Amino acid sequence: MIEILSKKLLEYYDENKRDLPWRMNPNPYRIWVSEIMLQQTRVSTVIPYYENFLDALPRVEDLARADEELLHKLWEGLGYYSRVRNMKRAAQQILEDHQGRLPESYEGLIQLQGIGPYTAGAIASIAFNKVVPAIDGNLLRIYSRLHCIEESIDLGRVKKEVFALVLEDISKDRPGDFNQALMDVGSSICLPKNPKCHICPIGEFCQAFKENRQRDFPLRKIKAVQKKENWTFIILEKRGKFLIKKRPPQGLLAGLWEFLPFFSHLKEEEVKILIKEKGYTFKTIKELDSSQHVFSHKIWNMKAYLVEVEDQSLVMEDMSSYDSFCWASPEEIKEIYPFSSAMGKYVKEVLSDNR
Template sequence: MTPSERSAFQTAFMTWYDENRRDLPWRQNQEPYRVWLSEIMLQQTQVQTVIPYYERFLATFPTVADLAAAPEDLLMKTWEGLGYYSRARNLQKAARQIVDDYDGHWPTTAAELEKLAGIGPYTAGAIASICFGEVVPAIDGNAFRVFSRLLKIDADITDPKNRKIFYDAILPLIPEDRPGDFNQAVMDFGSQICTAKNPTIGDTALAPFFRSYQDGTLLDYPVKTKKAKQKPVAMFAVVIRSQNGVLFQKRPSTGLLANLSTYPLVAAETLQADDDELLTPEEQLARIEAHFQEAYGLKLQQLHESGLKPVVHVFTHLKWTITILQAQLAADAELAFFPGQWYTEAQLVDVALPTVQKKIMARLATD
């Protein structure tokens, strides 16, 4: 854009924002802790879903120091239902960095903010611009969509190295006196007007600035390679009961569902001696029994399929299809080698459960 075009775009864009900005809780008080929390929660989650979680989280942990000192079980329970639980763990890691390494004071630049756990270039740019007035882009999916269409940038947005192309294109467009508002305008315009499938740019005063709108190529942008399909994974959830309740396993500290509690989950592929081996249902059950005996010293009784429809749960790169099994275990069984414990229904109220576990429990409730 020429200097005059850039000035006209900035005026039109900020006017649109002033007239159409969303009234969101984290915009009422733009203290960095609140802005940071909202940005992390909004990753992979829609605004309307986030709002009640955001308000409950702040009520539980009002300050960054409260979050830093929070017990992990309470943190996970408060986050329960938002998924992608590594976000919550990184929140606490970053909170502890701020308290321990920065003496409770927030870094004020995007470069320094990126040193905190779980904060990447987008979140750093958002916090730095909104809270501290740094002239820096906050480049997320909305920004890629808006500016690829505005300037007809045909760089593949799935290629990380092309982020710099967008950074360099957006930076001159940010008004020095309103960098935070500009980045929030991009969020709102991208989610409300410049949407992926049904953009309504033609209904706004910004239409003349969008080069792809002017030549009818709007939906050709952004350019991106197709996502790989989720890998299908067959899983078994083993519902083990005794007079003590139901046995839950705490997941490992790394990987999917890290540190969360679920019914014991067994991947079907771990039961096979080689990739080409086909097991009958009876052989699968026998090997699951053997797995529990060898790994945990637990002798399952009456292991059988529940007969319920399998539960399907999709992660970013994986698609789990979970067959529900049921079994009994002696109440006095030794759990010394098992990473979990018995829970009664009443006790489960205070346990952080991932969405996939809730799906399995819901399926059982239909039995």
């Protein structure tokens, strides 16, 4: 029975596996990059980033020595930037402790910065053919349905239970393909809202399908309410350059650039007063469309103003003299300074010819 589940999955995989760039010319480094990029991010979003990243940094040693600004630029728009900073630290660990080669075992991989149980399982099984599960949200959903697990998949003991169940099912010859087959089933068949049970290769083993209870699973803990914050960003323009600010090295969106932030929603008159207080004389002011950015734990409701100021303004506090501020042209904003996707709408505005 167990062997049959594994056999069915592998047959499905052999006939239907997606042509993904990391499945061609696989090597441990490329698999690692893909698995980190795919965390919380759709395959279609990842593909162009993956190719750019590997063109710029084709080897572990290139990543270990990469400049942080370049890393952020390569990651710009993917979100969760700590992932790429952790990868750089892990690459340095690999050079120092493992002669530049990724460790082959789950235990060795999980010691590296930014590699958790799922990623260690995925790399160990796909790159090194180790018999180890790779448990992520997709797999938890599939197994909670296969076995009608009546407890929240957020609980540690449920994750352990699923780990043990997968370990019973996993192919001993092709563990990497088995894990990838489950990833494919999770992303295209056993969908959160409308699972396509009629074409599911493991439907005959699925208790929830038998009982027509697919939508009852997985059980989740009630999510904490996301905190809402109001922000105003002032996009200050002088002689075709824009004042931008680097965020602190720790915390949310660490090290990324943004326009001038103010922690509340400002009215146009308040912006004008602020600009004057800083010693600038404004030529024009335009309120831009509001925007929203959803983080895992908070939501930013954003307003923004594009403010052009006189070149000869008497600036009392020249913010660009601080390390974390600078005046940047649209080309520099596009090519050099990494911005978070929260700023995406306003970066587009700055890069637009029609502003």
